[in-house]
Amino acid sequence: MNRCISPTPPAPRRRVLAALLLASLAGAASAQQVRDFPPNALRGRLVVTAPPQVTLDGKADQLSPGARIRSPQNMFVMSGSLVGQNLVVNYVREGSGLIHEVWLLTPAEAALKRPGAKDSSLFVGSDGKTITFGVDNKAP
Numbered sequence: 001m002n003r004c005i006s007p008t009p010p011a012p013r014r015r016v017l018a019a020l021l022l023a024s025l026a027g028a029a030s031a032q033q034v035r036d037f038p039p040n041a042l043r044g045r046l047v048v049t050a051p052p053q054v055t056l057d058g059k060a061d062q063l064s065p066g067a068r069i070r071s072p073q074n075m076f077v078m079s080g081s082l083v084g085q086n087l088v089v090n091y092v093r094e095g096s097g098l099i100h101e102v103w104l105l106t107p108a109e110a111a112l113k114r115p116g117a118k119d120s121s122l123f124v125g126s127d128g129k130t131i132t133f134g135v136d137n138k139a140p
Helices: 013-031 107-111
Strands: 042-050 053-056 059-070 086-093 099-104
Touching: none
Parallel strands: 059 099
Antiparallel strands: 042 053, 042 086, 053 059, 086 099
16 A cells, blocks of 8 residues: 655746746736726815815815725725825715715826816826825835
């Protein structure tokens, strides 16, 4: 009775390299994709002042309880980490009028036309510089 399991031969290096190449190409392709947003999503400039207080297109507004903010990588972001940043976003309001869902946009997504967007002023701040896209991940 043979209780030892014979070892399986190692995979050829070419197969492993091809698998790694395909995985890296798939990652690069997904990084360039534009997300699908709900048809009722609007475009705007968001600045988180003191969560849940925000300004949207220069007007005072508020995030709803349980508001969801997604980064350009589609990961959830806490509103406190965005304080003071001028961001180009797509957003959806809830039934009571509060902002409920927010997506921080990549430059490719921001280039697409969306209701609520002001083409020339959307990407240039009051100081003449371009507006930040996404989260900069820098500690204050």
